[in-house]
Ligand code: GDP
């Protein structure tokens with residue numbers, strides 16, 4: 539059985555948590571392949587709203603094996619908090635949560651380094667979530683990171699001390715003041731806490747599932763435009779957020795990849811710094827933020843909002859081999875009489891392109907929009923594609939004609955039940 543991948547096509551927060559939870563009953567395994575506590579994946583059902591940061595979004599289904607993959611960077615302190623916040627749901631973690639031995643560990647000084655680096659960048663700061671993501675991946679690549687499998691080894695503390703010593707040198711260089719002692723206390727308690735969970739050789743574990751023809755969904759974090767190689771560099775996160783990241787982040791051979799579900803909002807948002815071609819700094823941007831409740835699930839920061847960006851979506855579809863697209867938050871556009879779609883960028887020399895410029899910060903370009911009629915009515919109670927207002931169908935048809943990938947799911951509210959699927963999907 540193939541491994542399906544679900545990932546964000548924009549700048550994150552597309553609604554991955556909602557859809558992984560919605561699709562979970564069709565899968566036996568849900569596996570997070572990258573990122574860490576910079577992610578905030580929101581799930582809503584039965585009147586409950588829950589935000590997950592590192593735990594896969596299949597966790598509320600007792601018969602699903604949830605894996606935290608080797609490609610993830612795990613903060614033990616955040617992990618412990620997340621688990622404790624889930625206590626009331628009586629989840630049997632011994633049966634449905636598995637952590638890779640090869641998952642890298644975020645230690646408290648990683649978050650301090652994140653803060654020191656950001657401070658030193660001044661106006662050019664990335665707008666990081668300051669969760670220690672970049673420094674933890676830096677140590678992984680520098681071949682000096684600590685992994686979950688190390689916590690049971692006798693010399694874990696000594697290895698930790700060596701790593702912290704190198705961090706202290708950098709923090710001193712940046713003249714960054716800190717008090718590590720209370721953080722270290724929390725950290726070592728949390729490391730002890732992790733020991734009682736299933737810590738596995740996840741690459742064997744997942745390939746056993748592949749061999750047994752179990753259905754597997756790989757859950758991405760962030761979005762393609764935040765990918766370390768192909769995103770709006772340097773305003774990106776520090777991992778491969780794309781389909782290829784699922785292979786390295788879980789140990790799955792490319793030949794096992796099946797469907798790639800690309801999630802996108804019916805408009806666009808970005809949180810943090812960096813270029814955002816279709817950003818609206820006017821009343822329409824404020825309306826999107828208000829209607830979409832666009833405030834970060836992890837940091838609470840207001841998200842920047844804008845119209846949908848087809849050159850960016852085409853790019854993400856190309857890089858990920860997207861087989862189906864899932865449109866989120868269509869209801870947020872209910873209020874608009876007119877909706878705009880960025881079809882091209884106009885370059886400094888006057889020519890039009892639907893390709894992304896090399897450097898979205900420096901190059902001279904402006905978005906070119908097509909205006910479409912809005913549906914301007916509520917979508918409540920609609921349960922099939924046939925019931926969608928004609929203007930929304932036109933919007934979907936236009937996007938499909940431009941992107942050449944079917945849009946097989948439309949989400950019309952945050953709850954699990956507010957989800958409409960088309961008969962064209964493999965998930966029907
Ligand atoms: P993720 O990081 O991709 O999982 O997305 P987030 O959870 O950070 O942000 C998506 C936000 O939109 C959350 O607050 C969701 O509850 C909410 N949401 C998801 N789908 C819909 C939808 O179709 N309509 C509305 N109005 N909200 C939605």
Ligand code: IMO
Pocket residue numbers: 546549550551552573576577578579664665666667668669671672758759760761764773774775776809810811835
């Ligand atoms: P989910 O999985 C939206 C952004 C940050 C910052 C940049 C780098 O919920 O979609 P980092 O903390 O990784 O050093 O930040 O990436 N960012 C996200 N934006 N959703 C996320 O995750 C994000 N994770 C990181 O705001 O601009």
Ligand code: MG
Pocket residue numbers: 550551552577578579580835836
């Ligand atoms: Mg999020």
